[in-house]
Amino acid sequence: MRYAIVIEKSDNNYGAWVPDLPGCVATAKTVEGVQKRIQEAIEMHLAGMREDGDPIPPPTSQVHYVDVAA
Template identity: 50%
Template sequence: MKYSVVIEKTDNGYSAYAPDLPGCIAAGDSQVEVEELIREAIIMHLESLREHGDPVPEPQTSVALVEV
């Protein structure tokens, strides 16, 4: 599955979250690091949902870059 991830620059580095997986977040010093960490966070989040018998949300969020 492919989940959309939002990555934001912060004062201290980068943060990321997966809109289709509430509570699934990560923070890192660089964009590369936060991409690795959010991938790991998504994997762990999905494993936890499965272990607890909770439904795994299907990816629904799409991303578009809009030129202005």
């Protein structure tokens, strides 16, 4: 499966979250680090859902960009 992730810059690090998996988040000092950690978090989140017998939600979020004048 392929889930969309959102990466945001804060003052001290980067945070990532998954719109289709509420509560699935990660942080790291770099973009590369947070990408690795959110992938691990997704895998762990899905494993926990399977273990609990919860249905795995299909990826439904889409990412698009809009160009606007600055």
